[in-house]
Amino acid sequence: MRAHGDFAHLSRPSFTRMALSGLRKNRRAYRTLALGIFLSIFFVSAMFTSLYSLLRASEARYREQTGAQDAIVYHAQAVSPAFLLENGLARQAGSLYVVGTLSSESLPNAPGVAVGQMDETAQALLQPTCAQGRLPARPGEIAMEASALKRLGLGAQTGARVSLNFAPSGAQPFAAEYTLVGVLEEQSAFIHDGATPGASAYPGALLFAAEPFPSGAVPDVHRVLSLPEPSSFLSAVRSALRDETPQAVQALYEALARQGISAASVQIFSPRGANSAILLTVLALGLSMAACAWAGIASAFSALLGARLNQVGMLRALGATRRQVRRLFSCEALILFALCAPAALALSCAVARLAAGTLYLSGALILAILLLSALGMLLFLQWPLRHALRVSPMQAVRDAQLLRAHRHIRVKNCARFRAPALITRRFLRLYASRSAGVSLLLALSLASLACGCLLMEEAIRWSASNARYAFFMDARRAGGDDPFFDGASPESLYTAADALEIAALPFVERADGVQRTVLGLEIPRATDYLLHCGDWDFEYLREGGSGRENYLRRREELGISGELMDVSLYAWPEENLRALEEFVLAGVIDENALSAGEEVLLLAPEAYQSPMDGNTYANDLFSAGSALAYWHISAQGNRQGGVRVGALLSGVPDGLAGPGRMGDLLTTHAGLAAMGLSNGRYEEIGVLAEDGLTEEGEEILQGALEDVALRVAGGYVDSRAALARENREAFSLLMAGAGALLALFTVLMAAMLNSAVSGRVRADHRTIAMLRAVGASPSAIREIYARQVCAVLRNGFLLGGVLALALLFGVHAYRKTSSSLALRTFLLLLLPYAAITISAVAANLRARLRAALRPSIAEGIREL
DSSP, X not given: OOOGGGGGGSOOOOHHHHHHHHHHHTTTTTHHHHHHHHHHHHHHHHHHHHHHHHHHHHHHHHHHHHOSOSEEESSOTTSOHXXXXXTTSOSEXXXXXXXXXXXXXXXXXXXXXXXXXXXXXXXXXXXXXXXXXXXXOSTTEEEEEHHHHHHTTOOOOTTOEEEEEEEETXXXXXXXXXXXXXXXXXXXXXXXXXXXXXXXXXXXXXXXXXXXXXXXXXXXXXXXXXXXXXXXXXXXXXXXXXXXXXXXXXXXXXXXXXXXOOXXXXXXXXXXXXXXXXXXXXXXXXXXXXXXXXXXHHXXXXXXXXXXHHHHHHHHHXXXXXXXXXXXXXXXXXXXXXXXXXXXXXXXXXXXXXXXXXXXXOHHHHHHHHHHHHHHHHHHHHHXXXXXXXXXXXXXXXTHHHHHHHHHOOOOOOSSOOXXXXXXXXXXXXXXXXXXXXXXXXXXXXXXXXXXXXXXXXXXXXXHHSSXXXXXXXXXXXXXXXXXXXXXXXXXXXXXXXXXXXXXXXXXXXXXXXXXXXXXXXXXXXXXXXXXXXXXXXGGGSTTOTTHHXXXXXXXXHTOSSEEEEEEEEEEOGGGGGGXXXXXXXXXXXXXXXXXXXXXXXXXXXXXXXXXXXXXXXXXXXXXXXXXXXXEXXXXXXXXXXXXXXXXXXXXXXXXXXXXXTTOEEEEHHHHHHTTOOOSEESEEEEEEOTXXXXXXXXXXXXXXXXXXXXXXXXXXXXXXXXXXXXXXXXXXXXXXHHHHHHHHHHHHHHHXXXXXXXXXXXXXXXXXXXXXXXXXXXXXXXXXXXXXXXXXXXXXXXXXXXXXHHHHHHHHHHTOOOOHHHXXXXXXXXXXXXXXXXXXXXXXXXXXXXXXXXXXXXXXXXX
């Protein structure tokens, strides 16, 4: 007999020791809970690591192409770096000097190449690098981009002497000779001056930074800036999600406006890897998948508590409080969390690397993943725990919950008595919470599937409107003093024959031309909505503004009583109008009315935050369906006309030149001809390359396009082939990752549902034995549980279908689009998803019931 003092050496029991003991004794029952915890960590981690890696990889590629600068202020001789630094507008400020242009005697009609120099700060921010050779280190040396060498007809290698014609800004041209020391990586294709159409602000050739300027030269000075960091992380995230102008950019706009520099002269550099809609959809998809896992945790834990309800009652009877019982089970869950976390994080990192092509991690990111996963797990555990702890100790021991539920069950009269159907209804009433958990899990999985379809639709829309064209055929055209005069020289425009020749070139899928006409639009008055949009071309509408006197003379000449604003009327191919649906604010796009010249589309955002004063101004000037009166002023005379506004646009997708200023108009080529404003020539031609175009093919195609551009005065080829190729690769990678994630999600959801069903059968082993004891055959027991599973899956599919359809229709109603690609995809995926899920659950149920029916009746009842 053990002495009483022998117990003195035993240590005091702790929650951790009790939790480990509970896990060890019930390790088979905890497998379902462990799977749910593993999946919750995996889904949260996969979402955050994929988003983080996509954004960081996109930023790395973008910075490699453009440099590390945040902004460039073009033509900023009047703004010194000291002014920008002292006023807190920039953390770093450097200067880029465009000294002039270089040309070659072998190609006298080819467009020149801008040549420049930069100080140390600008060089550190722009980060020009050489594919071959090095940067200039002494006077007389030059480094040029490969496209610049080709444009000048130079086949020289590094180290060779090249003779060029140098035309400095403000000075006489002269012959110059340089030593080619490096071939620069292409940057001029990504850095453009928005204030001067057709001008390349970034030089394609660089000289030594300390080389003196040519005598009499007046270089064009651009300021290269690194902007201040956001005041807080939350404010930066809020601005990004709301597509608001960042605070540092807004402050820069306001300061430059006071110096007389337009916001159009500022280029902001920010990674364009994905828009806010894609980020929000990915976030919603990840959270919905995590919610599925958390619902699986709640379902598994509910079944576990049902099997351990007697233990809970005994703990309460021995004096344990609700808080202590809750702490005990939470400790068990946290131990499982710690065991599952490493494997879940490793698997999520592999998925993120597959989705993003690379992997970026940080300590703060991993900590946030673990905290969110643990918090979600503990919160979802509280629902079944709260329900179980409401029962008093004696009621738990006697299983009074089932007795109380039994008293409320009413048996309805049936024309035909079927024991399996009756028992199924009783089970669904007695174990309603367990059934609800499985149905909720299935419903959340369908909502996650809908989020995935929305992500796919947004990715396709983004891919279709972002860097689609590999090349743009444009020309440098001198601007006139009269903004209302349509004086584009025919020699600087591309002809229809040029467009047909380009479309017939190898590797070209399509060539889309853009026509542009300058109009004077009559408006009743100039409201603040127009005057504060940041476009300094409208300064003539202000009292004392620039160009006011010439404007008043023009208005008097035309006999206009109201005001007149200069706008551009663009004409696109009809097929390009389909990409405008998501930008429509009011009205509809009627292609027939546009082609008949009866309607136009007008750019007028509902409201905007002014870059001039930071205030928000709402549209009080334009409306859909209203009539517009315009004047076309050209060398052939003044012509008045009218047209109706078919729809208001908030913007246009990236790609072809189109409406970019307040009040700009858009129609089709047929519509422009019907209005009598077409001259049959194109201002710009976008060249859409075939899929799979290689770098060698790009070089061949660019050479052929440059031959066409040489026939146009000031014509040049703007290559976006690298951007288009990157866009295609990113889209393919995103679709492949989405497909892999969908397959993985389907398998994991089937596994979670199987685990929930397995836990239910395991918890009912005594019930199964009792049914066998009263004479139920194995086939009847299989029918009972098959009916239960069918009812649970039916409820889950119905609830999930309602949630998914509400989500899909709600998003489309919010975005005001008629596209139903996400809906069609969801309906297409629903049938195979349901088939896989139901087949997996049916096979698992059959296997579990076969195992449950293997022991004898006595073993099942006695829990041996």
